[in-house]
Amino acid sequence: MKNLNSLLLAIIALVNLQRINAQSADRFFPKADLMTIGSYYYPEQWPRQYWERDIKKMAEVGFDFTHFGEFAWSFIEPEDGKFDFSWLDEAVELSHKNGIKVIMCTSTPTPPAWMVQKHPEILMVNAEGRTMQHGSRQHISWSSPVYKKYVERMVEAIGKHYGKDTRIWGWQLDNEPSHYGQYDYSPAAQISFRKWLQAKYKTVDKLNEAWGTAFWSIRYNNFEQVLIPNQKELIAQPSPHAVLDFKRFSADEANEFLGLQYNILRKHILPTQWITTNLMPEHVEVDPTRINSLDFVTYTKYLVAGYDKGTGPQGFRMGSATSIAFANDLFRSLNGTTGVMELQPGQVNWGKFNAQPLPGAVRMWIWHAFAGGNKFVCNYRFKQPLTGGEQYHYGIIGTDGVTPSTSGLEYIKVINEINTLKKHYDANATMPPAYKKRWTAVLYNPDNRWEMDNQPQTNQWDFMAHLKRYYVALKQFGAPVDVITEEKDFSNYPVMVAPAYQLLDANLVARWKQYVQNGGHLVLSSRTGQKDRTGKLWEMKWAEPIYDLIGAKVSFYDLLPDSVQGTIKAGTANYKWNNWADVLEPMAGTETWATYTNQYYAGKVAVTHRKMGRGTVTYVGPDTDDGALEKAVLARVYMQAGIAIEDYPEGVMVDWRDGFWVGVNYSGAAYNVAMPAKGKVLIGSKTMQPASVVVWKD
Numbered sequence: 005m006k007n008l009n010s011l012l013l014a015i016i017a018l019v020n021l022q023r024i025n026a027q028s029a030d031r032f033f034p035k036a037d038l039m040t041i042g043s044y045y046y047p048e049q050w051p052r053q054y055w056e057r058d059i060k061k062m063a064e065v066g067f068d069f070t071h072f073g074e075f076a077w078s079f080i081e082p083e084d085g086k087f088d089f090s091w092l093d094e095a096v097e098l099s100h101k102n103g104i105k106v107i108m109c110t111s112t113p114t115p116p117a118w119m120v121q122k123h124p125e126i127l128m129v130n131a132e133g134r135t136m137q138h139g140s141r142q143h144i145s146w147s148s149p150v151y152k153k154y155v156e157r158m159v160e161a162i163g164k165h166y167g168k169d170t171r172i173w174g175w176q177l178d179n180e181p182s183h184y185g186q187y188d189y190s191p192a193a194q195i196s197f198r199k200w201l202q203a204k205y206k207t208v209d210k211l212n213e214a215w216g217t218a219f220w221s222i223r224y225n226n227f228e229q230v231l232i233p234n235q236k237e238l239i240a241q242p243s244p245h246a247v248l249d250f251k252r253f254s255a256d257e258a259n260e261f262l263g264l265q266y267n268i269l270r271k272h273i274l275p276t277q278w279i280t281t282n283l284m285p286e287h288v289e290v291d292p293t294r295i296n297s298l299d300f301v302t303y304t305k306y307l308v309a310g311y312d313k314g315t316g317p318q319g320f321r322m323g324s325a326t327s328i329a330f331a332n333d334l335f336r337s338l339n340g341t342t343g344v345m346e347l348q349p350g351q352v353n354w355g356k357f358n359a360q361p362l363p364g365a366v367r368m369w370i371w372h373a374f375a376g377g378n379k380f381v382c383n384y385r386f387k388q389p390l391t392g393g394e395q396y397h398y399g400i401i402g403t404d405g406v407t408p409s410t411s412g413l414e415y416i417k418v419i420n421e422i423n424t425l426k427k428h429y430d431a432n433a434t435m436p437p438a439y440k441k442r443w444t445a446v447l448y449n450p451d452n453r454w455e456m457d458n459q460p461q462t463n464q465w466d467f468m469a470h471l472k473r474y475y476v477a478l479k480q481f482g483a484p485v486d487v488i489t490e491e492k493d494f495s496n497y498p499v500m501v502a503p504a505y506q507l508l509d510a511n512l513v514a515r516w517k518q519y520v521q522n523g524g525h526l527v528l529s530s531r532t533g534q535k536d537r538t539g540k541l542w543e544m545k546w547a548e549p550i551y552d553l554i555g556a557k558v559s560f561y562d563l564l565p566d567s568v569q570g571t572i573k574a575g576t577a578n579y580k581w582n583n584w585a586d587v588l589e590p591m592a593g594t595e596t597w598a599t600y601t602n603q604y605y606a607g608k609v610a611v612t613h614r615k616m617g618r619g620t621v622t623y624v625g626p627d628t629d630d631g632a633l634e635k636a637v638l639a640r641v642y643m644q645a646g647i648a649i650e651d652y653p654e655g656v657m658v659d660w661r662d663g664f665w666v667g668v669n670y671s672g673a674a675y676n677v678a679m680p681a682k683g684k685v686l687i688g689s690k691t692m693q694p695a696s697v698v699v700w701k702d
Contacts, residue, residue, distance in 0.1 A: 029300040029341035032174070032278040033379040036429055038662060041370070041419055042069035042107070043400055044346070044385040047095040048079045049392075054405065056098055061401065062386060063102035065412065066419035070104050071345075071382055072096070074179040075141065077111035077158065084118060087161045096171055105173035107382070108166050110159050110265055112178045113141045119154060126151035128183060129190040131236040140393075142181070145188050146261040147196035155261075159268045167272030174278040176345060177265045180304055181258050181281055182290045188254070189232050198227045200253045214538045215245040244459050245539045251289070251454040258290040263297030282345035285331045286468075288457070291450040292335060293489045300339055303331045304346035304384075307369060309355025315655035316672020321362035322695055325655050325670035326472055328369060329479055332376025334448070334487040343380040344373045350398030350411035358396065364695035367414040368668050371687075371697040374422070375659040375666035383415065421687050421699075425664065428686055428701060433663025435484075436702070441647050442483040446475055447502040449489060455506055455539050456531065462563040464583040465627070471503045473631035474529070477638050479657050482650030494519040498647060501638070504531045504627075507539065513549055520553075521617030525645050527638065528554060529624045530561070530586045547586075554623040555594035555614035559587045562603065572610050572626060572633060574598035579626075579633040586625035588612050597622070597637065611637055620645070656692070667698040 033040075043062060047055050062070060072095060073080070081087050099106050120127065120138040126148040127136045136143035144151050166172050205211040208224050217223040222243060224230055233242035233250055266279050273279075278299045283292050285303055292301050307314075307323025314322050328344075335342035347369060351360050373381050388399035388409070400412035408416065453467045460466075478485050478501070486497070490512060494500060500519065505528065513533075520526050533550035535541055542548060547558040564570055564582040572579040574597055588609040590596055598611035611633075613622045624637050642649045652658060655671030667677050669692040676691050680702055687699035 029278065029339060032276070032299070033341070035431060035662065036426065037379075038422055038426055038429060039374045039378055040068040040380045041415065041422070042067050042071060042105075042380065042382045043349075043415075044071045044382065045095075045387070046075070046385070047072065047091065048076050049389065050387070052091075052094075055095060058387060058401075058405070059095070059098045059102050059104065061406065062099075063104055065400065065408070065416055066423075067104060067386075069107060069173055069380070069382070070099055070386070071107045071176070072109060073111055073162075074109035074176060075111060075114045076109075077114050078116035078118075080111055080162065081116060081158055084122070085157075087158075087165075089162075089165050096166075096169070100171045106171055107174050107176055108162070108172050109176040110155075110162065110178060110269075112144075112155055112158075112261075112265070113181070115144055115151070115154065123150045125190075125192065126154075127190065128186075128188040128193070130183075130186050131189060131234055133189070133236075135190075141179075142183055145190045145192045146181075146257050147188065147190065147192040149192070151192075152261075152264060155265065156268060159265045160272075163269045163272035167269070167277075168274055170274070172273075172277055174280065175269060175273065176302075177262050177269075177279065177281045177298070179282065180284055180287075180346070181262065182284060182287045185287060185289070187232075187250070187289055188257075189234055193257070194232055196257060197232055197250065197253050198230055200256065201230060201249065202227050204249075214540075215243050215249075216540065217243070219243070244455065247458045248451065248455050248539050252451070254289050255291045255294040255450070259295050259297055262295060266297050280343070280345070283335075285334065288450065288453065292338060293448065293450060295338075300341040300343075301335055302343045302345040303335050305331055305344055305369075306348040306352060306355075308348065308359055308361045308365070309352050310357040310359070311355060315670055316694070318362055318672060318694060319655070319670070321359055322365045322368070322670045325372075325657050325668065326476055326479070328372045329376060329485075329657055330472065330475060330487065332373065332378065333446075333485045336377045337486040337488050337492075341379060343378050343382070345382050346384040347373065347381055349383040349385065349400055349415075350409055351396070352398065353394055353396035361411065362695040363410065364414070364693075364697075366411040367418050368670070368695050368697050370415070370418045371666055371699070372657070372668045375657070375661055375668065377661055383411075425686060425699065428664075430663045435660060438648055439482070439484060439660050441498060442481060442642070442649060443497055444478050444483045444485050444499040444501065445492070445494065445497040446471070446478070446485055446487045447490070447500060447505065448487050449505070449507070451537070452504060452506050455535070456504065462583060464563075464566060467504060470529070470583075470627050473628070473634045474501050474503050474527070474638065476631060476654070477635035480635070480650070480652045480654065481639070481642065482652060482658055484659065490515075494524065495522060497524065498645065499525045499527070499641065501527045501529075502532065503529045505529075506531045506534050507537050508533055508549065509537055510549065513553055516621075517553055517616070520619035520621055523618035525620050525622075525641055527622045527624065527641060529634075530584045530627050532623075533558075550623075551591075553616075554612060554621050555591050555616075556609070556612045556623060557589040557591070558625075559589050559608070561586050562605070570603055570626070571601045572598050573601045574611065574633065574636060577636060579628060579636075580630075581626040581628045581633070583627040583629065585610065585627070586623075588623065588625050590614075597640065598633065613641075663701060665698075665700050665702070667692055669694055669696055 233246040533547040
């Protein structure tokens with residue numbers, strides 16, 4: 005394992021080197037600007053005579069920037085090799101005339117019809133073997149060498165045309181690069197996957213060893229025999245090791261596709277112009293932690309579309325408080341800089357059901373983005389479309405083209421509020437000591453998520469729900485949270501939570517031990533340490549690599565049907581579980597914090613805690629539905645560490661940023677925010693009603 009650890013350290017060093025330029029992405033955004041606000045506009049979708057009126061209206065509303073071109077390839081290159089920027093030049097000049105900066109986009113999600121007709125091999129193929137057709141977006145294969153050639157030519161042309169244009173603020177590559185929950189099984193992807201495997205394993209023997217292909221006689225004689233693992237084409241389940249590698253490949257393919265565009269643009273654009281893309285946090289086929297080729301990464305967020313009913317009877321009109329919060333803490337933590345490139349502007353058209361947001365909710369979302377450290381917020385879109393696939397999707401301006409929608413009025417209000425807040429900005433403000441002492445890392449690796457999504461072992465296992473049970477508790481404690489990857493320095497954080505960290509190696513366990521011995525407080529949870537990085541079970545006792553760290557053995561795990569409840573006792577409190585439970589056997593010197601109280605192993609240990617050096621390690625065996633046990637365990641960890649915590653109700657979050665405290669209320673009841681007597685409310689009221697905000701300074 006020594007050689008493997010050396011290789012991993014080398015990879016980490018390389019990734020850090022690749023991100024050196026991105027570390028200074030903060031330079032693009034003056035701190036005194038706090039957070040700027042803009043809106044998408046599509047000049048190609050509206051008659052020319054409306055452009056001047058619409059862009060002037062954007063300026064009147066108070067928008068600082070707009071966003072052009074991510075779906076406009078057929079207008080930029082109407083015929084093969086013939087580029088037309090005249091219409092876009094006109095729109096850019098109108099924006100400049102009205103004091104609005106421009107984010108320019110590459111149009112790679114929407115290739116023109118002439119290209120697809122000429123080169124159908126650029127289309128992606130889904131798991132059912134269906135070749136996608138022209139008529140929507142993101143229907144092409146990132147692996148297609150033909151498509152990449154067209155991308156290179158188009159990006160080169162737009163980069164040369166606008167690269168030295170000071171009216172351009174920054175650049176967005178593609179738009180929500182993904183295949184919307186699907187994977188690409190095209191011939192081009194198949195060829196690229198084999199090349200990826202060959203680069204990783206060098207020889208087919210090493211691939212056979214890593215994938216355990218002796219099982220079911222899957223063994224390969226050469227890389228040409230390897231097929232993308234596709235459950236739709238297999239009688240039984242595919243190799244889990246192959247599935248894990250395919251998901252890694254797919255994420256790397258997206259990163260390579262974006263990096264291709266980045267490198268072309270950087271040759272032509274001004275150093276003051278930044279380059280990003282926007283990802284959807286819940287879409288697993290493209291993971292932000294693997295995007296290391298840009299200046300920074302932004303996110304898309306829609307909270308009210310019927311998928312998350314939030315908290316309380318009107319929660320479906322506000323969404324979950326963790327939705328924006330988790331995206332903030334993940335994307336900001338990648339390199340310290342992020343923004344919301346696409347935020348829901350009101351009612352949408354594509355959800356399970358498309359409710360009206362509660363009055364005030366849109367304003368609350370914008371302020372929540374501010375609280376999470378975002379440099380800008382851009383809403384999608386300025387005008388509600390009259391044609392196309394999103395006719396029922398709200399805009400800032402309604403269907404008459406002149407009247408602000410209800411959410412448009414909320415944007416206007418926030419823009420004015422932020423302008424007021426700028427007057428109170430203090431460049432010398434520092435994070436309050438009590439708040440900083442609660443600073444917590446949540447360790448996240450998409451490999452764990454992908455591996456467990458493929459082998460959940462129970463229909464009740466949900467990796468992100470499990471992670472967010474801990475995350476929600478941390479936010480209720482008022483802890484500032486960074487969702488980090490292993491390449492980060494652990495020593496900055498008094499507390500670290502690594503939920504369900506199933507895949508690991510000796511190097512990570514050693515780093516955890518060092519973190520704890522130096523005074524850190526580590527919390528691990530069910531399924532941690534079961535497998536190595538390839539997804540193989542260890543040839544030793546179950547999860548044995550973590551025994552010395554947690555001071556306990558994992559005897560076995562249990563899973564219950566959804567109609568049966570397991571019970572747990574911790575102190576005087578009782579809890580229930582039925583998703584997953586690691587049954588523990590503590591070693592000498594390790595404390596028992598909770599025990600199982602039913603099933604045949606009643607009296608066995610559920611939660612352990614031990615001291616190590618100047619820190620502690622806590623292991624939580626069960627995964628509950630309500631998160632009550634997880635919250636209680638975390639609270640005890642903080643208490644014993646001497647770290648004071650808050651106790652905000654579900655749906656209420658309070659964060660500190662740039663000298664300002666920001667509270668948001670996604671709950672169903674009013675909440676009175678406790679603040680010092682000298683605290684000065686700048687925005688809102690100390691009593692937060694549902695879907696409302698308070699901003700104050702101590």
